[in-house]
Amino acid sequence: MIINASRRTAALHTGGREHIRIRCLARRGMLHSECEAVDRVSLGPHTHYDLVGRSGAEAAWYVLRGPLTARWAGDPPATAVLGDRDLLLARSAQDVTLRAGPDGAELLCLTVTPPAVTRRLPPRTPDTTKDRT
DSSP states (O other), X not given: OEEOOSSOOEEEXXXXXXXXXXXXXXXXXXXXXXXXXXXEEEEOTTOEEEOOOOTXXXXXXXXXXXXXXXXXXXXXXXXXXXXXXXXXXXSSGGGEXXXXXXXXXXXXXXXXXXXXXXXXXXXXXXXXXXXXO
């Protein structure tokens, strides 16, 4: 597991005056892990953030500080207002856009390995056949 203990963040500018800061807290690329990364995302006031990710990768977005609006693409599009401690599950990140409220927003994102990859992994069952103390 790779853990980032520094205070530095990667700053992304989405055009104009909107700022997005992403700090990778942990990233794991091990064979038996379905969790790929844990990231902290900070959105400036009224910032739009189009969720990104690989095709098939799922993500759980936990709102640390809000409010923010989530908008799903579709016909018709759907929206929801999220606040502190709300959870957003994104099966296809390309379909979701977030917009922070007037005070900005902070989120924690947990990204998991796509099912096409996890189906090929060996079973991950703990060994309970031996006494362990």
